[in-house]
């Protein structure tokens with residue numbers, strides 16, 4: 376039986392530090408590397424990143440969109456990369472941002488099942504259809520030791536248009552982002568099921584304290600670009616994926632400003648590291664610079 380994702384993540388972070396590097400082969404980067412925008416170019420880019428980094432960073436996060444745009448040949452490139460990255464000891468977080476009604480969500484969650492051609496350690500999901508719609512993914516993750524990162528406060532400038540919207544459950548009013556965070560806190564709390572009252576923060580914090588901050592397998596996405604942390608992450612019991620560093624303007628100082636010491640943050644960087652390629656030494660040095668800065672913070 377595979378260890379739960381949260382524990383595997385905690386081990387990987389202890390051994391390699393918290394940095395996640397995103398694999399985003401977008402066209403300007405391919406051009407910068409002197410590669411064609413084709414499945415061949417995609418393969419050379421992806422192989423170079425995996426070869427340079429899968430043995431040293433805790434998490435690699437391939438962005439599925441860049442592979443899907445090349446059809447089945449693009450997906451074949453990603454299948455190979457996911458398997459090789461995992462074999463080299465990196466956890467693979469598939470950036471899929473899927474979300475749909477339960478039966479379809481069940482199929483998306485197959486990415487976490489052993490035997491799936493893209494079998495990954497964790498995936499990103501979107502809660503727009505309601506927290507309950509993600510339950511099949513939670514069940515699959517629990518069954519196979521996988522993890523989920525749910526979009527809560529994303530890094531894009533107009534994210535607050537929806538995520539700040541205030542909703543009422545008849546008892547209290549919370550932002551949409553807070554409903555997402557509270558739901559994920561529930562998933563990290565044993566025995567809680569959708570429909571139960573959301574767990575009391577103090578009880579969840581107690582559990583999180585007992586298990587260690589990264590033990591939960593369910594995390595949220597909160598951008599490093601936020602002006603202020605406008606969701607309460609207390610007692611989340613799982614990791615926070617923080618994108619938006621480098622190319623989107625976020626910095627390690629922003630991480631320090633936004634997240635306290637008790638939060639298990641997995642900072643993720645794509646373009647700012649990838650722009651250093653294709654030289655593997657330069658890629659490793661770029662990742663190392665972020666890792667060093669994070670360690671100092």
Ligand SMILES: O=C(O)c1cc(=O)[nH]c(=O)n1[C@@H]1O[C@H](COP(=O)(O)O)[C@@H](O)[C@H]1O
Pocket residue numbers: 397399438470499528529530531596597598618619620621622623643644645646647
């Ligand atoms: O889920 C994500 O990873 C994500 C969430 C978010 O709020 N903002 C965000 O930029 N991302 C992803 O993180 C990566 C950011 O890339 P860079 O801006 O190049 O570091 C892209 O693959 C985005 O899709």
